[in-house]
Amino acid sequence: MKTLIKNGHIVTAVDDYHADLLIDDGVIMQIGKNLSAQADDVLDAQGLLILPGGIDVHTHFDMPFGGTTSSDDFETGTRAAAFGGTTTIIDFAIQQRGHSAQEAFETWLGKAEGKASIDYGFHMILSEVTPATLADMGWLVDRGVTSFKLFTAYPGVFMVSDGEIFQALQRAGEIGALIAMHAENGSVIDVLVQQALAKGHTEPKYHALTRPPQAEAEATHRVIALAEMANSPVYFVHLSALQALDEVTMARDKGQAVFAETCPQYLFLDYTNYEEEGFNGAKYVMSPPLRTHEHAPHLWRGLAGNDLQVVSTDHCPFCMKEQKILGRDDFSKIPNGAPGVETRLSLLYDATVRQSRMSLNRFVEITSTSPAKIFGLFPRKGTIAVGSDADLVIFDPEGSMLWSAKTHHMRVDYNPYEGRVTQGAIRYVYSRGEKIVDNGQYFGKPGRGQFLVRNHFVKP
Known part of the structure; x- marks a missing residue:
């Protein structure tokens, strides 16, 4: 046709x-x-x-987490993405401990095939790094999965050791892959969470108060050092804090191959949302959490100066009535995540081009071209x-758009x-x-x- x-x-x-x-x-x-x-x-x-169609390189469709599963699967999630002007997504397959990454790849292909209405790829989350995992990384790269995500957070679930991160970085450098990092100091956060609960602090706002920006900055600094020692590039997902941005900026100024994304929620929302009446603050429980208002101007500066190259969404929705409510009496049990795959382009156009924060060209770059280049899709996409x-x-x-859960x-x-x-x-x-x-x-x-x-x- x-x-x-x-x-x-x-x-x-x-x-x-x-x-x-x-x-x-x-x-x-x-x-x-x-x-x-x-x-x-x-x-x-x-x-x-x-x-160019939008490219969202950070979504979580049909993802199990916290005793439930994200409410958008590959059918509903890709439909919402399309309505929002996104024509390509890269989602996250999860290698469970004790299981192979090859098995995870096949599982997530099964989740997407027959459901996705736009084109898609996968990053592979590595929950452990073993000789078998390192071998699987090469197998996956041969099949077009050329990026791997590791965590310094969520002890006992996703968090891996510095040694494991270092080995994965070395392996990625050898095979032409990219390591994406969720950078927060999970061990310290766990202590702060337990201390808050011991004092009877159960409200949603304590999710943010137990995940301070310094925890993100420390982990970002540490991973940058590991990447430098491994002589490997590294990409930071959902960067939210000015202190973490400072670490990325310093590394890039030295010429190190460090890349990072931020998300609309860190540009348009802030800590005050956690103070909404009743349990409504649970809507914004995500990791990293929303920061206080002084962080966003620095993130805009990072986007303008290319110290942040991408705006993705970390789309990981959980319904308030059936899912977020699991943490009604304990903030640490609120499923982490929020929706955003449909709203990204419109929010950013309104805030960048219409408000003269950046040019149309730069708007296209951060929403389509840079993610295509960084994640091996350019010039087919982007x-x-x-x-x-x-x-x-x-x-x-x-034109204009009115955003509502009703529509x-x-x-x-x-x-x-x-x-x-x-x-x-x-x-x-x-x-x-x-x-x-x-x-x-x-x-x-x-x-x-x-x-x-x-x-x-x-x-x-």
């Missing part, structure tokens, strides 16, 4: 021009002025922006060019941005040339999403 998009304002991380696009068999075949090719479908994009997949967002800069498409009973209006609206979304969103109507089909075999890590 051929599609012709006419009169569009095309914006990539480096380009800004007006032209027509011809799409054939899911790929961009031609870009030019006044194209006259025959097409099965013609769209007039006059007055609209044509952007840009608009001849030969690239026709993953496109047709965006109305004069969003994420399978969760609250929205962290309830009542917020963002300037700019997603009109059409194309995934490999197929129109899957058309002015609020959904035409994607479960199972049409393809597993992405990603390239080896190459420093962007």
Whole structure:
């Protein structure tokens, strides 16, 4: 099927021009002025922006955690992503202790196949690092899983030792992979949690008060040192604290291959949300937690100066009524996570381009191009060019979106941005040339999403 998009304002991380696009068999075949090719479908994009499809490299669909499972699976989660202008996600498969990473890969493929409506890849969470795990890393890279996540948090569940992190970093450097780190000092946090509970502090706000920014900064500093010794790149997920950003900035200033993402919740929400009436603060229980208001300006600075390269979501929703309530009398039992895969692009466009924080090019870079480059998808994804997949967002800069749990498409009973209006609206979304969103109507089909075999890590 051929599609012709006419009169569009095309914006990539480096380009800004007006032209027509011809799409054939899911790929961009031609870009030019006044194209006259025959097409099965013609769209007039006059007055609209044509952007590369969003790439969210941090989602948790159908993930078991804290005695329950995240409420979006690969069907509902990828549908919500599409409505939000995201056409590619990279989710996390989990290697359980005592089980192989190969087994985890097959399990997560089974979760996604037949359900995902947009293209997807996997990072592999390593819950332990053994000789068998190190061998599995090579096996997975050969199959296009070229990034691995490790934790300095959650003792007894995900946390691994410094020696294990170091071995994984060494192995990643050998095989062209990238280690992604959840950096918080889990041992200290566990002590603070037990001390808080012993004093009868059970409210949701104590989730934040027992995970101080210094715990994130210390772990970030430690992992950067391990990566330097291993001569390997490292990527920090969901960076939330100015002290942790300072560690990343110093390492990058020295020329070390250190990369990091932040998330919309750390840019738009803050600690005061935990003080909402009753148990409502549980909506915002995530790790790392929301920080006090002075952190966000530093994160915006990091994005502007490229010390932070990516904005992803850490989308990991749990419903208030059935799931968050598990921690009603003990904050440490509240499932960690919040929704965000649908709201990311609109929130960021409104706060960056509309408020002159950054250019359209930079907006595209942090939401699509940089994640594509860092995680081995560029130039198939993350840009608009001849030969690239026709993953496109047709965006109305004069439209607006009202965010509410009543109207969003994420399978969760609250929205962290309830009542917020963002300037700019997603009109059409194309995934490999197929129109899957058309002015609020959904035409994607479960199972049409393809597993992405990603390239080896190459420093962007």
